[in-house]
Amino acid sequence: MSDTIEAVFDTVAAVAGDVRSVLRSRRSYEAAENPSGEQQLAADVYADERLEEELLDLPAVGSYASEERDGLCEDSGAYHVACDPLDGSSNLQSNNGMGTIVGIYDEQPPAPGDALVAAGYVLYGPITTMVTAVGETVTEFLVEDGTREVLNESVTLPAEPVTYGFGGRAPDWPEAFATFVDAVEADRLKLRYGGAMVADVNQVMTYGGIFGYPMLADRPEGKLRLQFEGHPMAYIVEAAGGASSDGVQSLLGKTPTDIHERSPVFVGNDALIDDLESTLADAQ
Numbered sequence: 429m430s431d432t433i434e435a436v437f438d439t440v441a442a443v444a445g446d447v448r449s450v451l452r453s454r455r456s457y458e459a460a461e462n463p464s465g466e467q468q469l470a471a472d473v474y475a476d477e478r479l480e481e482e483l484l485d486l487p488a489v490g491s492y493a494s495e496e497r498d499g500l501c502e503d504s505g506a507y508h509v510a511c512d513p514l515d516g517s518s519n520l521q522s523n524n525g526m527g528t529i530v531g532i533y534d535e536q537p538p539a540p541g542d543a544l545v546a547a548g549y550v551l552y553g554p555i556t557t558m559v560t561a562v563g564e565t566v567t568e569f570l571v572e573d574g575t576r577e578v579l580n581e582s583v584t585l586p587a588e589p590v591t592y593g594f595g596g597r598a599p600d601w602p603e604a605f606a607t608f609v610d611a612v613e614a615d616r617l618k619l620r621y622g623g624a625m626v627a628d629v630n631q632v633m634t635y636g637g638i639f640g641y642p643m644l645a646d647r648p649e650g651k652l653r654l655q656f657e658g659h660p661m662a663y664i665v666e667a668a669g670g671a672s673s674d675g676v677q678s679l680l681g682k683t684p685t686d687i688h689e690r691s692p693v694f695v696g697n698d699a700l701i702d703d704l705e706s707t708l709a710d711a712q
């Protein structure tokens with residue numbers, strides 16, 4: 429299994445090198461929408477097509493699913509890869525951080541969180557880095573010329589939280605969630621929100637804290653996709669010693685019925701996730 433997982437991560441790193449190099453010429457919007465009804469950028473399409481092609485070429489990869497396409501692309505193999513090819517891609521217009529998210533499952537999507545055997549993300553920041561989680565080992569890499577070099581072989585969430593960032597418009601937040609945010613502010617945490625989940629979660633991984641995209645008044649399921657965004661990022665943060673939640677339970681305990689299903693997503697230090705869940709439960 430570990431050879432397969434490393435082959436998937438090597439492939440994602442290789443594609444990430446190419447994605448990075450073509451971004452400047454793929455900042456325009458395409459006519460098409462993805463299955464979540466969001467307009468695609470040329471870069472979303474490029475990253476998705478390259479990942480599908482290269483990952484399905486690996487003998488052990490039996491299917492490829494992505495935020496940018498309807499169904500599964502199937503082959504034969506024991507492992508199933510679900511990707512957000514370009515996370516936070518609207519940041520390409522404003523030249524801010526973006527990422528690529530990958531979840532490796534031993535069941536075909538729609539799959540439960542506990543079918544994840546590994547997960548990782550690439551962060552296209554001032555430098556390109558990659559964070560992978562396999563079991564309880566979380567590793568950070570520098571990605572250069574499409575290859576990985578270890579920067580930190582044992583990434584753990586800092587014990588003292590420093591940053592927070594929550595998506596959605598504050599007037600659309602449920603009252604109980606707004607109460608929790610007030611408490612987080614009063615706790616001296618500072619706001620860091622950039623609009624790309626990978627970049628925002630990487631701040632939490634670096635400084636400690638909490639990131640979330642909550643349930644909204646007109647959209648109780650929130651915005652983020654469980655299979656492509658919530659599950660893999662929850663797996664990584666939990667492996668680094670943190671916690672995840674949909675407001676009630678760990679994201680890894682959830683099974684989508686549709687691969688594009690959305691869920692409220694919260695990840696970060698476990699004490700903050702506990703406080704969030706109890707504040708929301710008290711309001712019931």
Ligand SMILES: O=P(O)(O)OC[C@H]1O[C@](O)(COP(=O)(O)O)[C@@H](O)[C@@H]1O
Binds near residue numbers: 495
């Ligand atoms: O623009 P908003 O509402 O703050 O949403 C930001 C969130 O949406 C996303 O951009 C969705 O990801 P995609 O770009 O992959 O659709 C997350 O990365 C981010 O956390």
Ligand SMILES: [Mg+2]
Binds near residue numbers: 512514657
């Ligand atoms: Mg995304």
Ligand SMILES: [Mg+2]
Binds near residue numbers: 513514515516517
């Ligand atoms: Mg995306």
